[in-house]
Amino acid sequence: MTDRRSTPVSAEELPDADGAPRPGDSYVQSFARGLAVLRSFGAQAPQQTLSEVAERAQLTRAGARRILHTLLHLGYVEADGRLFRLTPKVLDLGYAYLSSLPVWTQAQPLLEELMQTLRQSCSATVLDGDDIVYVVRLSAHRTMSINLGIGSRLPAYCTSMGRVLLSGLPPEALRERLSRMALLKITPATKVDIEVLMEEIAQVRRQGWCLVQEELEQGLIALAAPVFDRAGKVVAAINVSGQTAGPSVAHLLEHSLPKLLDTASRVSALVRVQQ
Template identity: 50%
Template sequence: MTETKLPGDQFVQSLARGLAVIRAFDADHISMTLSEVSKRTGLTRATARRFLHTLVDLGYVRTDGRVFELTALVLQLGYSYLAGQSLPQLVQPLLEELSEELHESTSASILDGDDIVYIARIHTRRIMTVGITVGTRFPAYATSMGRVLLAGLPADQLDEYLARAELKPLTPRTISDPGRLRTELDKVRGQGWALVDQELENGLRSVAVPILQPDGTVVAALNMSMQASLADGTDLDQAVFEALPKLQAVSAKITDALRAQH
């Protein structure tokens, strides 16, 4: 059993609750009523109402009196972090070149807790039912980028992840057994890349490679996604064979750029 870490005496519960309200909004919950926010956060209606109206007064949330939505001001919370990072700026132009060459959508992400978070994205065609932008999150276990990021974790951190993660079968193909996932991550670590075939969403296939720091540690991941119907027109192994060297070449360029900064 994983030990629950209790907040220390420096923990500000009201701040944590306010952030929980902001995080309750996502691609599937763009607009919510007070009751829906209360249910998703576990807060009472009265508490949720206070936080929502505080966020309205601060400009982070808008309301028509019945439903609530985030405003563009919340982007400042994320961009203040991204602005201090060199990685998105390094990745973006290389993704543009890669996407133009492959004629497919390409992305880069980092691991944040049990999720991947997109830090760069070049969109060529709509594949998923959910739109993907910078800041979009997906569960790491069911994504190609998540698997190369998980495979790059130190052994103790991977053990902790497998002990706590809730592995839901998102599609009939999803690996949702911790033992099978560990075996797959061992394979990914050994070969240096990951292929996920319709495990996050039916019809979506993607291949990913790690982005390495100069010291060899995994700092991010890079992927190319394609529709399963498109890959069916060609042999899947052939599609991966053609994309993989290009992904690896871009990853190497990013590592070289990171090395030049040190």
């Protein structure tokens, strides 16, 4: 492998994600494999044997063993007989991200207040590529069949917060982003036509909020609003969600929307101060 130390580049010349590091770069590869082993654990595989790790992370047994050695040594994994599991130290990594995010510390208490006022689930997300990623998730009661936690992901195109976050992109970048996405008809109501989505998201941008009904899951309805930074950029979205069997759309728009918009503008104000 090339020794990068012999060819100094300034920080400004560092490549973006599509840039310089070669696929064959062994350092990139080994680091990626280590992270793949961490990610191979989860709800479906809270404890794994060496062979299971190798299979789920798509590594040889020897490769998996070497990485497990390393993770054991660094305290990110613990062994109980033949079984391996992650330790709470793994959270340090996610915590580094969350605490670096102005919106996260600011949104949490205000969303708790909103949840207690509305008695509906409240969340905050940020955009990562084609997905929204949860940074705050407070469930008033079980509103969804899926269990969402901090760090979990949903597709942006069919969720209220996703459309709010996408509304922050310039139209041409938005069109390009949508054209690269896998637009799946998850429910009969899911909008998958790019022109329909472009118009829908343009409306979200004009009105400053987004209502999505049953496009992600039947029976689920959600209302989202943007959080802006000092430069007026959409940096996060917050939402309230409930069941279609619960409060009517008219009630949501009359009762929940003003409170959601108020919370969003208070979070934005705090984010601007903290920046």
